Amino acid sequence: MDHIAGRKSGLSWAVHFSALALVIVWVLPTLGLLVSSFRTTDQIRSSGWWAALFPAVQNETYRTADPDEARVDLGDGIYLVSGNIFVEGGAAANLDEIVREISAWGASSRAIDAYQPDEVADLGEGETLTVTARGDYEWRGTADQIEGRGARIFVTVSAPPDFTLGNYQNVLFDPSNREGMSKAFFNTLTVTIPATIIPILIAAFAAYALAWMEFPGRALLIAAVVGLLVVPLQLALIPLLKLHNDIGIGKGYLGVWLAHTGFGLPLAIYLLRNYMVGLPREVIENARVDGATEFQIFTRIILPLSFPALASFAIFQFLWTWNDLLVAMVFLIDSSGETTVMTRQLVEMMGTRGGDWEILATSAFVSIAVPLAVFFSLQRYLVRGLLAGSVK
Amino acid sequence: MSPIMQAALTIVIGVGGCVGYFYLSNQILDRVLFPARGANAGRNINRANAIRPWLFLFPAIFALALYLAYPVFETLRLSLTDRSLGGAFVGLENYARMTDDPKFWEALRNNFLWLLIVPAASTAFGLLAAQLTDRIRWGNIAKSLIFMPMAISFVGAAVIFKLVYDARPEDVAQIGILNAVYLQLCGDSPITWLTVPFWNNIFLIIVLIWIQTGFAMVILSAALRGIPEETIEAAIVDGANPFQIFFKIKVPQIAGTIVVVWTTITIVVLKVFDIVFAMTNGQWETQVLANYMYDKLFRANDWGVGSAAAMVIMILVLPILVWNVYNARREMR
Numbered sequence: 001m002d003h004i005a006g007r008k009s010g011l012s013w014a015v016h017f018s019a020l021a022l023v024i025v026w027v028l029p030t031l032g033l034l035v036s037s038f039r040t041t042d043q044i045r046s047s048g049w050w051a052a053l054f055p056a057v058q059n060e061t062y063r064t065a066d067p068d069e070a071r072v073d074l075g076d077g078i079y080l081v082s083g084n085i086f087v088e089g090g091a092a093a094n095l096d097e098i099v100r101e102i103s104a105w106g107a108s109s110r111a112i113d114a115y116q117p118d119e120v121a122d123l124g125e126g127e128t129l130t131v132t133a134r135g136d137y138e139w140r141g142t143a144d145q146i147e148g149r150g151a152r153i154f155v156t157v158s159a160p161p162d163f164t165l166g167n168y169q170n171v172l173f174d175p176s177n178r179e180g181m182s183k184a185f186f187n188t189l190t191v192t193i194p195a196t197i198i199p200i201l202i203a204a205f206a207a208y209a210l211a212w213m214e215f216p217g218r219a220l221l222i223a224a225v226v227g228l229l230v231v232p233l234q235l236a237l238i239p240l241l242k243l244h245n246d247i248g249i250g251k252g253y254l255g256v257w258l259a260h261t262g263f264g265l266p267l268a269i270y271l272l273r274n275y276m277v278g279l280p281r282e283v284i285e286n287a288r289v290d291g292a293t294e295f296q297i298f299t300r301i302i303l304p305l306s307f308p309a310l311a312s313f314a315i316f317q318f319l320w321t322w323n324d325l326l327v328a329m330v331f332l333i334d335s336s337g338e339t340t341v342m343t344r345q346l347v348e349m350m351g352t353r354g355g356d357w358e359i360l361a362t363s364a365f366v367s368i369a370v371p372l373a374v375f376f377s378l379q380r381y382l383v384r385g386l387l388a389g390s391v392k
Numbered sequence: 393m394s395p396i397m398q399a400a401l402t403i404v405i406g407v408g409g410c411v412g413y414f415y416l417s418n419q420i421l422d423r424v425l426f427p428a429r430g431a432n433a434g435r436n437i438n439r440a441n442a443i444r445p446w447l448f449l450f451p452a453i454f455a456l457a458l459y460l461a462y463p464v465f466e467t468l469r470l471s472l473t474d475r476s477l478g479g480a481f482v483g484l485e486n487y488a489r490m491t492d493d494p495k496f497w498e499a500l501r502n503n504f505l506w507l508l509i510v511p512a513a514s515t516a517f518g519l520l521a522a523q524l525t526d527r528i529r530w531g532n533i534a535k536s537l538i539f540m541p542m543a544i545s546f547v548g549a550a551v552i553f554k555l556v557y558d559a560r561p562e563d564v565a566q567i568g569i570l571n572a573v574y575l576q577l578c579g580d581s582p583i584t585w586l587t588v589p590f591w592n593n594i595f596l597i598i599v600l601i602w603i604q605t606g607f608a609m610v611i612l613s614a615a616l617r618g619i620p621e622e623t624i625e626a627a628i629v630d631g632a633n634p635f636q637i638f639f640k641i642k643v644p645q646i647a648g649t650i651v652v653v654w655t656t657i658t659i660v661v662l663k664v665f666d667i668v669f670a671m672t673n674g675q676w677e678t679q680v681l682a683n684y685m686y687d688k689l690f691r692a693n694d695w696g697v698g699s700a701a702a703m704v705i706m707i708l709v710l711p712i713l714v715w716n717v718y719n720a721r722r723e724m725r
Contacts, residue, residue, distance in 0.1 A: 011634060012527075019524040019534050022517075026538045026602065029552045032569060036555065048567045049555075190399040198406040205414055206452035215445040219724060221453075226720040228460045230713050232663045234682055235702045236459060238695055239466035243458075253398055257406075262459020265452055294444055295418040323545030325666045330690070343547040347670045350554065357555060357567070364551035368544045375543035379536060386607065387614050 036361040038163040044357045055158045057103070059112060062089040064139050064150035071146050079146040085153055086135040098134050100157040105131045112154035131155070167362035179349065179359070181366045184342045188322060188367070190253060191332065191341060195260035195321045196314055202261070203268030204310065208298050210269065211276035212284060222273070228266040236263070237330050244331065252339070256332040263327070264317045271316075274388050275309035276302060312385025315378050319371050342367035410451065417447045464706065471699035486696035496701070498677055499684040502593055503708075506600070506664060506680065511657040513601045515650060518608025522616055523638060525609070535613070539606035546603070546666030553599045554671060559584040589677040596678055599667050604660065608653045615649035616642060655712050662708050681705050 035049040046058035062085035064070075071079040086092040086100055104113035107121050107129055115121050117133035127141035131153060139151055171181050209215075210222055236259070244255045279302065287297045303310075321327075325343040332339050340348075346364055353359050375382065421443060426436035474482045490496050521538050525531035541549060558568030559582045566572045571582040586592045619642055627641045643650070665682035672678045674687065681701055689698035 015524055015527055019521075019528055019531070022521055022524065023534045023537050026541070026605070028569065029556050029602070030540070030544070032555055033552045044567060045564075047565050048569065048572050050569065050572075186396065190396060194399055194402045194406055197403055198410070201407060201410040202451045202455065205410075205448045209445040209448035213441075213445040213448070215442065218445075219721065221449070222724065223717045223721055224461075225456070227713050227717045228456055230659050230709055230716060231460050231464060232659075232682075232702070232705050232709055233460075234663065234665075234685055234705055235467045236463035237702075238470060238689055238699060239463040240459065242466075254402070257402060259459065262455045265455055266460070269452060293418065293422065294441075294448075295415065298448075319543055323548070325545070325547050325669070326686070343545055343666070346547050346551060350551065350670060357558075360551060361555065364548050368548040371543040371545070372540065375540060376536070379539070382542075383610050386610055 033361045033364060036357050037167055037365045038165070039358065040162065040164050040166070041356070041358050043159070043162065052163075053161050055160050057156065057158045060089075060091070060155055060157055062086075062153045062155065064088075064137060064153065066150050067139075067146045067148065074140075077142055078140060079143055081137075081139045081146060081150070083137060084135045085131070085137055085155070092135075099162070100135065100159045102131060102133050102135060102155045102157050104156040106154045107151065109152075109154060113156050129153070167358050168366070171359065171362045171366060179345075179353070179363075181342060181345065181363050184340050184345045185366065187339055188341045188343075191256055191260070191324075191328060192318060192321045194257045195264070196317045198257065199261045199264040199268050199317060200310060200314060203265055203272055203313070204303065204306070205298065206265075207269050207272035207276055208302055210273045211279075212302075213294070225266050225269050225273075229270055231266075233263050233327070237326075241330060251332060251334045253332065256328060259327050259331045260317075260321050260324075264320070267316065268313050271313050271385060271388055272306060272309050275306055279305055308381060308384060309388065311378070311381040312388065315374060315382050316385055318374060322371055413451065414448070418444070421447065467699045467702050467706075470695050471703050473696065475695045482696070486700040490697045490700045490704075493697070495674075495679055495684060499674075499679040499681045499701075500704070502677075502679060503662070503681045505593055506597055506661045507658060509594075509597050510600050510604065510661045511654045513597075514604040514608045514657050515612075515653050517601065517605040518610075518653065519612050519643075519650070521605065521609040522613035523642075526613055526616060535609065538609055541603045542606045544603070546599075546664075547670050549599050549603055550667050550670035553595075553602075557585040557595060586672055586678075587676045592672065592676050592678050596667055596671060599671075600661065600664060604657050608657065611649060611653050612646065615646040619645050655715070659709060659712060662705055681708075 032049045035052050036044055039049065039052055042058065042060070043052070043056060047056045064081050064085070065083050065088060067079070067081050070083065071081050074080050084092075084095060084098070086098050087095060091100060092098040102117050104116060106112040106114040107123060108114070115131070117131060120128050120130045122128055123141070123145075125142075125145070127139075127145040129137065129139045129151060131137045135155075137153060139146065170177060172185075173182070174180055210218060210225075240259060240262075241251075244250060244258075249255045249258070283301060283305075284297060287301055292300070323343065325341075325347065328341045329344060332341065333344055342363075346360075346367060349360055349363060421440050426440040426443075427433075471486050472481060472483060473479045474485070521535070525534045525538075528534070544552070556568055556570050558566075559571050560566055560568075562581045566575060566582055568582075570585060571579075575582060585595050623641055623645070624637060627637050632641070663682055664680055665686065668674060668678055668680050668683045669686065674680070674683050681704060685698050685701035685705070688694045688701060692698075
């Protein structure tokens with residue numbers, strides 16, 4: 001027995017390890033986006049998101065204060081410009097908040113790490129420049145040398161991990177940001193809510209009829225629903241757009257609500273019918289004997305009992321409509337772009353702002369935050385729905 | 393009117409309309425048409441009960457017929473006509489034009505690549521994940537995390553993986569994890585993964601596998617738990633090793649469920665659109681049928697070829713449709 005137990009523990013380590021590896025691989029991509037959305041533009045450009053927790057070594061360029069305004073006459077024809085590059089450059093609010101540390105610096109773009117901190121650089125003909133580790137600089141020279149634009153200083157700094165909510169501020173709450181997500185967010189919400197609620201109601205009645213009423217053609221209808229379950233909605237695009245234009249709906253919210261209702265119905269009917277069939281026969285027959293009408297049985301008994309199935313479908317439909325791109329592009333978004341949804345806006349940004357990961361990552365996270373919240377809070381119903389909904 | 397108000401109003405009208413329809417139509421049936429009293433009470437009840445199912449079903453049948461059944465036939469008709477000739481019947485000309493288009497063959501070839509890889513890989517990973525997580529204490533957390541991509545939109549996943557595949561010039565730090573790992577291990581210079589023909593298909597396919605594995609895992613995990621303990625105990629007593637137990641005892645017992653998972657993911661693959669549309673838009677030989685169709689319908693405005701491409705997707709789905717219907721009917725008997 002010892003032998004078996006020993007082998008088992010070895011295997012169990014392997015299981016733990018493999019499971020952990022699998023989870024890490026599955027989580028890493030999303031984690032990367034999440035971390036990136038909390039980093040500043042500079043940080044994203046200078047290092048991978050996995051380095052976000054460690055000090056980042058990056059190259060930055062600053063300029064001293066404008067000599068014509070800031071130079072101080074030291075006498076003997078020598079002038080001085082002094083200050084702090086981080087404070088003047090906006091990397092720190094004031095001298096007490098400097099968190100960066102310079103490890104090397106240079107005065108020319110060809111030799112950006114020529115000098116150590118506190119070293120005095122000789123720029124020729126008596127002109128000197130020196131920079132300390134925390135960014136204080138002194139630039140001395142004659143009146144001819146200390147004039148024009150500020151001297152450029154190239155620094156290699158190590159910046160501590162720093163996270164910001166600024167990206168979210170910018171993407172969500174900045175009214176002047178035309179690429180902001182707030183409008184698209186509300187548009188998506190506007191599409192989603194009616195498109196989730198209406199099919200549930202229609203499907204519930206149909207599912208009850210298919211589950212508990214006897215009538216000719218019932219089996220055929222159920223088979224039709226199962227068949228329609230897999231019809232690709234790609235086929236419906238042109239005929240329905242034509243139909244919507246012909247009856248005057250055109251492109252707009254009404255059209256997209258109707259389309260989502262139609263496309264969601266087969267799954268709704270299928271899920272709900274499967275669930276309702278499993279309800280105890282006695283309850284329904286007792287109610288019939290007691291003289292309840294079918295309508296009463298449905299609203300008072302079936303609907304409350306079917307709550308888990310209704311919740312499952314509602315979650316499916318919510319996720320599906322929230323995440324949808326194709327239906328919204330075809331039936332909703334017109335050339336004005338006023339009714340754009342988040343998925344569409346993301347695709348556009350991937351084209352126009354491909355490298356600006358602080359904007360892209362934040363916008364993407366705004367759009368997936370709601371489904372993720374729904375997912376984690378209502379996962380139980382989602383799993384139950386999946387198990388019932390996959391055609392057996 | 394603001395869209396929010398419009399949405400609220402739609403909910404009220406939609407829900408109210410549905411409830412009103414069902415309530416009133418039932419009332420009319422029971423009180424006006426066939427009242428359950430008087431001389432014909434018995435006959436009236438029977439008649440009302442014969443009609444009532446259709447009252448319950450009418451809105452659903454109407455919507456299904458209009459939004460799913462009718463478009464199938466209308467698309468078939470459109471694929472056989474030419475819009476620029478005022479909708480004249482042109483036979484198979486659209487199909488002929490489509491098969492002359494190398495982009496179509498590229499899309500078809502890529503779709504088959506997707507079909508080969510995604511269902512197989514998702515099912516395999518799902519089975520592995522289910523088997524692993526069922527045996528450990530933190531299994532539920534692991535399941536949640538692997539299942540999570542299901543909630544993320546295809547477009548969101550496209551952004552997520554665009555970051556993974558990101559490539560930057562050689563002399564600056566890589567921010568895409570794939571290139572960072574690649575340079576660390578063996579590479580000399582970063583690769584723009586999404587522009588390398590053929591392999592870029594694989595990188596797009598990985599995105600869908602990432603999304604679908606959670607689905608496969610959830611279904612297969614439930615199936616694995618449904619396997620009777622005795623069969624496994626008997627195998628252990630007979631001296632089977634864990635791998636034999638898994639492949640020879642467990643997998644055959646859940647074969648039916650594996651087929652279901654496989655076909656369900658196959659349907660998703662046939663309709664795949666968003667991922668390709670958002671990540672490459674069919675450039676660099678990554679075209680797939682659904683995106684090809686969208687291109688033809690809404691960019692080239694060529695309804696004939698677009699509808700023909702849609703019919704190709706329909707034909708590919710058809711065997712699964714028939715098989716599902718057949719199974720559903722068999723189960724009901």
